Amino acid sequence: MKISFLGAAGTVTGSRYLLEHAGRRLLVDCGLFQGYKNLRLMNWEAPPFDPHKVDAVVLTHAHLDHSGALPRLVKQGFHGPIHATAATQELCEIMLPDSARLQEEEAGYHNRHGSSRHKPALPLYDEADARRALERFSTLRLGKPLEVVPGVEVRLHAAGHILGAASVELRCEGRTIVFSGDLGRPDDLVMLPPEPLPDCDEVVLESTYGDREHEPLDGGRPLAEVIRRTVARGGTVLLPAFAVGRAQSLLYLLMRLRSSGTIPEVPVYVNSPMAIDMTDIYLRHRTEHRLTADDCAAMHRLARMVRSAEESRALNANREPAVIISASGMATGGRVLHHLKSLAPDARNAIVFAGYQAGGTRGARLVAGERRIRIFGEDVAVNAEVVSLRGLSAHADSDQLLGWLKGGPRAPRRVYLTHGEPGPADQLRQRVTAELGCEALVPRLGQVVEFSGSGTVS
Numbered sequence: 020m021k022i023s024f025l026g027a028a029g030t031v032t033g034s035r036y037l038l039e040h041a042g043r044r045l046l047v048d049c050g051l052f053q054g055y056k057n058l059r060l061m062n063w064e065a066p067p068f069d070p071h072k073v074d075a076v077v078l079t080h081a082h083l084d085h086s087g088a089l090p091r092l093v094k095q096g097f098h099g100p101i102h103a104t105a106a107t108q109e110l111c112e113i114m115l116p117d118s119a120r121l122q123e124e125e126a127g128y129h130n131r132h133g134s135s136r137h138k139p140a141l142p143l144y145d146e147a148d149a150r151r152a153l154e155r156f157s158t159l160r161l162g163k164p165l166e167v168v169p170g171v172e173v174r175l176h177a178a179g180h181i182l183g184a185a186s187v188e189l190r191c192e193g194r195t196i197v198f199s200g201d202l203g204r205p206d207d208l209v210m211l212p213p214e215p216l217p218d219c220d221e222v223v224l225e226s227t228y229g230d231r232e233h234e235p236l237d238g239g240r241p242l243a244e245v246i247r248r249t250v251a252r253g254g255t256v257l258l259p260a261f262a263v264g265r266a267q268s269l270l271y272l273l274m275r276l277r278s279s280g281t282i283p284e285v286p287v288y289v290n291s292p293m294a295i296d297m298t299d300i301y302l303r304h305r306t307e308h309r310l311t312a313d314d315c316a317a318m319h320r321l322a323r324m325v326r327s328a329e330e331s332r333a334l335n336a337n338r339e340p341a342v343i344i345s346a347s348g349m350a351t352g353g354r355v356l357h358h359l360k361s362l363a364p365d366a367r368n369a370i371v372f373a374g375y376q377a378g379g380t381r382g383a384r385l386v387a388g389e390r391r392i393r394i395f396g397e398d399v400a401v402n403a404e405v406v407s408l409r410g411l412s413a414h415a416d417s418d419q420l421l422g423w424l425k426g427g428p429r430a431p432r433r434v435y436l437t438h439g440e441p442g443p444a445d446q447l448r449q450r451v452t453a454e455l456g457c458e459a460l461v462p463r464l465g466q467v468v469e470f471s472g473s474g475t476v477s
């Protein structure tokens with residue numbers, strides 16, 4: 020058996036691992052690279068395997084850096100099943116066609132402006148490719164063992180993080196390897212804690228926050244404070260948020276702050292049709308998270324859901340203080356850009372980031388303090404207050420990652436640290452070695468690890 024680390028190695032996006040065993044091939048995740056241009060260009064590279072000859076995919080969760088390259092894989096000839104939880108499948112039914120539309124819009128923009136060296140500029144994939152990928156999905160229940168290819172059995176375990184997210188336990192040739200996927204935190208507002216690490220030999224562990232501990236959530240006090248001072252100066256608070264996961268956590272927190280009278284009675288808008296649809300999916304999967312029926316109803320009462328483009332434009336013209344949740348979370352696209360363009364120049368407003376900002380995105384540049392950003396080809400002055408809230412992450416922090424590793428029935432023999440920038444991945448590597456006494460390493464992109472027999476690894 021061998022495993023190739025084909026993404027999320029030395030970076031947080033592009034999750035993709037190839038397992039080969041007895042002439043069969045299995046992918047765990049197939050995500051998009053995001054952020055810096057050199058990373059995004061990697062989405063165009065031919066994969067180092069023949070997509071026709073991949074037998075199956077196991078998907079950990081719906082975020083595009085894990086699922087977003089599936090339509091391209093199908094376009095390139097993959098025709099096997101994509102195994103995922105029911106909730107992941109439902110989320111992907113919205114996210115993958117939306118991702119395709121964004122790719123098509125981007126190609127269209129380049130063709131209108133002659134701004135690509137490719138004539139014509141083409142999308143990475145289109146909506147028909149996304150639909151074909153969705154036809155390949157097959158529901159796999161948490162905890163149910165399935166022989167996905169001969170000699171390889173997988174079992175999914177709840178990972179917290181977002182609705183439907185799972186870790187993958189994979190048994191092959193007498194050894195067990197666990198891919199953590201993105202791991203949630205035990206104290207998440209919305210999601211239940213990750214299931215404990217199963218008995219295993221090796222772990223492929225995410226390390227997004229491998230070098231830090233989250234600030235305490237503190238009942239949402241930092242968010243309440245920024246809303247109070249912004250509204251007091253007549254401004255609007257813009258919350259760029261991933262449509263899935265983050266938007267629902269923010270809405271829940273705002274609902275609690277409003278019911279306790281901690282934030283003023285200004286309108287709260289969710290301006291993202293996708294986030295609205297996602298919220299409905301959360302409501303349908305009520306046993307998989309902490310929200311009660313009453314919480315869900317109160318969230319719906321609190322927020323004004325903005326669906327149409329006309330309503331979105333009207334909201335953008337509105338100068339009354341408000342709180343606006345809009346996607347995308349790293350301000351790389353979506354309706355949030357229109358809000359940013361109109362709200363950033365006014366010092367009364369606040370732009371509040373509550374999630375991970377990948378290097379190279381507008382979100383990362385704003386958080387770093389840049390006072391001018393380019394939006395739709397124009398330079399926009401940033402005079403608004405920019406705040407980065409660190410207590411709301413959907414990822415486990417370094418103590419929590421280590422806590423999860425230590426929570427298994429025995430220490431794994433080896434831990435591979437992926438899905439992190441080099442600094443956090445390396446710091447976590449050192450802690451894993453020191454605190455668990457097992458071998459830990461940070462694989463290079465493209466690195467292949469061969470397992471022979473039950474012990475040796477090369």
Ligand SMILES: [Zn+2]
Nearest residue numbers: 080082180201
């Ligand atoms: Zn994720």
